[in-house]
Structures are given as C-alpha cells and as structure tokens.
Amino acid sequence: QVQLLESRGGLVQPGDSLTLSCIVSGRTSSTPTMGWFRQAPGKEREFVAGIRWNQGSYFYADSVRGRFTISRDKAKNTLYLQMNSLKPEDTAVYYCAATPFAGGVITASDYDYWGQGAQVTVSS
Numbered sequence: 001q002v003q004l005l006e007s008r009g010g011l012v013q014p015g016d017s018l019t020l021s022c023i024v025s026g027r028t029s030s031t032p033t034m035g036w037f038r039q040a041p042g043k044e045r046e047f048v049a050g051i052r053w054n055q056g057s058y059f060y061a062d063s064v065r066g067r068f069t070i071s072r073d074k075a076k077n078t079l080y081l082q083m084n085s086l087k088p089e090d091t092a093v094y095y096c097a098a099t100p101f102a103g104g105v106i107t108a109s110d111y112d113y114w115g116q117g118a119q120v121t122v123s124s
Contacts, residue, residue: 001026019081033098049068
C-alpha cells in the first residue's frame with residue numbers, strides 16, 4: 001500500500017504562483033512513477049505532470065509545459081508541483097497519484113493510488 005497526503009491548495013489571482021506538495025509513504029518501491037492530475041467541475045480528470053521517482057525524468061501535459069514544474073525530494077519522500085503564471089482555466093481539484101508502471105504514464109486509470117485532492121482556484 002502507498003499513502004499520499006497532499007497539502008492544501010488555495011485561492012490565487014491570475015499570474016500568481018502556487019506550490020502543491022504530496023507526502024508519500026508506504027511501499028514506494030512498488031510505484032516508480034508519480035504524477036499530478038486535475039479535475040475541473042464537469043470535466044474528466046486530466047494528466048498534468050509526471051516524474052520517474054528514482055531517475056528524476058519528467059513529462060508534462062502541453063497545457064502546462066513551461067509554466068508548471070514537477071519535482072521530488074527523495075530524502076523527504078515528497079512530491080511537488082510548482083505552478084507559475086496561473087490562469088483561470090487552471091482552476092480545478094489537483095491530485096497526486098502513484099502508478100506501478102514505469103515511463104510516461106498519463107492515463108488516470110493506470111494510477112493505483114491517489115491523494116485526497118487540493119482545490120486550486122484562480123480568480124481575480
């Protein structure tokens with residue numbers, strides 16, 4: 001089992017920055033790839049960013065590439081998502097997730113473990 005505990009999200013203005021964190025515990029060796037997803041009201045959950053936990057290689061959705069940065073601190077067992085230049089369309093509940101698959105995994109159904117979600121609202 002793997003447990004994921006996310007930090008709170010927040011209300012920010014367009015153009016602001018916000019960083020989410022996710023503490024990972026349990027059998028982390030069984031989940032080589034971690035990711036962030038988001039779900040806006042009335043929409044399906046969509047991939048945002050992913051990272052190979054040991055190698056540190058990462059991959060992004062086109063909608064956030066260049067604005068968001070995924071990273072991890074192995075010593076702290078913590079996953080991060082730094083979000084810059086936030087837009088109203090980034091408003092969603094953000095989830096961290098873990099998958100037993102290695103590589104550029106972007107499909108939500110391939111992820112077995114999920115955090116509780118963090119609301120991020122971008123509004124003026």
